[in-house]
Amino acid sequence: MTSTPMPAPAAATPTAPTSEAPADAGLRAGPLVTPPPATATAGPMIAIEAVSKWYGEFKVLTDCTTRVARGEVVVVCGPSGSGKSTLIKCVNALEPFQEGQITVDGTRVKDRGTNLPKLRARVGMVFQHFELFPHLSITDNLTIAQRKVLGRPGEDARKRGLDLLERVGLSAHAKKYPGQLSGGQQQRVAIARALAMNPVVMLFDEPTSALDPEMVGEVLDVMVGLARDGMTMMVVTHEMGFARKVADRVIFMDRGEIVEDATKEAFFGQPRSERAQQFLSKILAH
């Protein structure tokens, strides 16, 4: 369970006594998430229906439609500029879209009546460049949104933050600042920060592509653990090893369109489209 999908060894070697608990130990210690309480709304967690988006004249998304069921892990891949990052940012309305509709846990994203901050607070997001707040300590990074957005009392927020920090194996770093951590460590904190809000779904926007190769494993380990705990996840990534291991479905995008939307087995077995075949052969070639 703890082997990384990358040929490179994980940064935290279980035998080496390091100042921090190895990431793996954290994963074994218990589930990263308490499964979200069943909501009244049945149906998919995310429903993306006929979404189109333009930057001025330039069309970046064309008629995208897909669903993410509760507890499902969906990997979105495709060449750069294919619109996959844009699509995932539409889900929590970080990017506006002109046509179509997205529904998250029964709430329409494009609706004047929707309280967007409230919706976003229930959707966890992890960014390519981590985006921890550099002026705040790790603890404050983990608690600030709990306190200011959810209104949790400071002590509760702190307890939950430190709990999650332990789960991602970084307890020893609670008092440090983001600039003092490695990229991989920062990204694990960023995941913990999102989880601290008790999200019903997690969005990952290329979480490992800004990392040095030797740090990719530790972040993927955390994500694998999260998937196995039953978190609903939508993940933009090129890490096909991760997709093979935990994805339920794989979506392939090219030039703003969803070209392929298939189960993992079908996608890796025999992708139907030529573009997907070419893409796969390119990234799996070496």
Added chain:
Amino acid sequence: MFANFDVSVIASSLPYLFGQGMVFTLTLTALAASGGIVFGTALAMMRLSGIPGVTHAAKIYVETMRSLPLVLVIFWFYFLVPYIGAWATGSATPIQVGAFASALVTFTLFEAAYFAEIMRAGIQSIPKGQTAAASALGMSYAQTMRLVVLPQALRNMLPLLLTQTIVLFQDTSLVYVLSLTDFMGAASKVAQRDGRLVEMYLFAALVYFAVCFTASWLVRRLQTRVAIIR
């Protein structure tokens, strides 16, 4: 409020305001900017020369000038220049050089400190790799400066030098404290003679705004045109 706003005061004083006042302002700006850029370049070169005494002297000059209010510097030179003149010509009594000459010396020397800093930053902003590449091609230090560093630095600096000149244009209004007749001085003389402060000062503000706004707009356009794409 504006019930007795008298436009005719402005209209009748236009020849005086522009023919004398604005001509003075523009002359002073142009001369001081040219002199300031020449002296400022020299100061920047001195500061970057790496020769201990020279670097230090330039640094002290620039830092001191930049920590003083322009008004104080204007007074300083107004009283100092006659003595410098006497010293330079070996005269026994201070030489009366006139307020314009004293203002010109003041603005040239004062603005040079600001121009020097722009120059220095501009030259230092060119990556070290550029000098290394030029040397690797066999260029001498002078060639490296002239053919590689300065042409790039100048593009980066040009908008800043021009913006500083706009600041200088505004700053020349402070010759008011020497009772000189620049544009603002002219406006204020009319204002006090005719008791029309509201009209004259609003008009002066409007003219300064029009000139400076247009000039900074042009600088911004120039900036997008000369910017090096990296």
Added chain:
Amino acid sequence: MNYNWNWGIFLEPSPEGVGTYADMLLSGLSWTVATALCSWVIAFSLGSVIGVLRTLPSKAANAVGTAYVELFRNVPLLVQMFLWYFVLPEVLPTEIGTAVKQLPDAPFYTAVLCLGFFTASRVAEQVRAGIQSLPRGQAMAGTALGFTTAQTYRHVLLPNAYRIILPPLTSEFLNNLKNTSVALTIGLLELTARARSMQEFSFQVFEAFTAATILYVLINLVVIAGATLLERYVAVPGGR
């Protein structure tokens, strides 16, 4: 050169009747510092608001911010000083205008307002530049966590932007301090004005101006030392 140096002049009584020439200069110094500090409060708060306006996605907010900056940057400070001092009381309703003109220390209040509004335009530009220099992902991360726009500015963007622009803000603070001398044209008895009156009364031009110069250089050094301490105090461990 036949100039009669007399450094003892500072200890001679000033023609004002109370205190020496040195006291006169020090009183000027305190007016300079008081004016600089009071106007900086306005400049910093108003400038921050205007700077933020210029970074908001709203076109109207942008236009307001840009108009403010352009207006206050493109008119010489001296002219602005005259507008506040001579023109504003005239265009206000008569009773208010008269009351304003009769205020004790009117030059001080005028200078504080004028410099505050003037320097605000410069602070605004720094704040805007600071916010725009932050990675776009920072605002996104705040938004994604459920922060409102105001919360994103309050907790994420501004704390980082202020740290980045601390050095240029220090320069603006010093500029503001030096600019207080322009207020001598409306009768504020600040340091340069006092040096000038000392020169007029005593004819010791160079002693008076040398003293003023030294005082200005000293305040500059103090401010720079203070800014360095502040920078160290707010520095983030492991920061860029």
